[in-house]
Amino acid sequence: MVGKLVPKQVAVTPVEKFREFLVTRGMRLTHERDTIVREIFSDHDHFDCEDIASRLDKPQDGNRVSRATVYRTVTQLEEAGLIRKVARANDREVYEHDYGYPQHDHFICQKCDKLIEFRNEDISAILDKVSLEMGFRMTGHRLEAHGICSECAKPPSRRHRKLDMI
Numbered sequence: 001m002v003g004k005l006v007p008k009q010v011a012v013t014p015v016e017k018f019r020e021f022l023v024t025r026g027m028r029l030t031h032e033r034d035t036i037v038r039e040i041f042s043d044h045d046h047f048d049c050e051d052i053a054s055r056l057d058k059p060q061d062g063n064r065v066s067r068a069t070v071y072r073t074v075t076q077l078e079e080a081g082l083i084r085k086v087a088r089a090n091d092r093e094v095y096e097h098d099y100g101y102p103q104h105d106h107f108i109c110q111k112c113d114k115l116i117e118f119r120n121e122d123i124s125a126i127l128d129k130v131s132l133e134m135g136f137r138m139t140g141h142r143l144e145a146h147g148i149c150s151e152c153a154k155p156p157s158r159r160h161r162k163l164d165m166i
Contacts, residue, residue: 014041014082014099021080032065036073040083041097046115048092049074086115087144105143111152 015037019029039052049071056065077083082099087108107116131138
């Protein structure tokens with residue numbers, strides 16, 4: 001059974017969780033880092049650093065967020081466990097939220113790079129059973145199935161004439 005992803009209720013916001021992480025590293029939550037975290041967690045779309053950098057390239061509250069700061073902050077957010085790499089598309093790392101979202105897997109279209117999230121308890125149960133049989137202590141999993149999405153698999157809407165095919 002495939003289920004829809006519903007965000008989990010979390011006691012601490014991603015911004016506060018990131019602030020806690022930075023404190024453990026002797027760093028502080030700057031205005032720029034705060035802006036980046038809020039932008040990333042404003043929706044649950046998959047993203048890459050260039051997406052975020054282009055969204056924040058225009059001045060926010062009179063301040064511009066540099067591309068370098070976006071790349072550094074995304075790396076720190078990954079280290080903090082708030083986001084994770086999902087796949088690589090168009091020579092860029094693609095990320096998603098890890099904090100506040102349930103374990104899930106992905107179908108990745110090889111034609112258009114679309115990522116389709118799904119949750120399936122049967123897959124989780126099989127992995128739990130196999131890990132138990134093998135004496136493996138599983139802390140999580142990531143499944144990526146590659147193929148062609150339904151949109152890309154549709155036949156062309158019109159038939160090509162023989163002269164068009166030359």
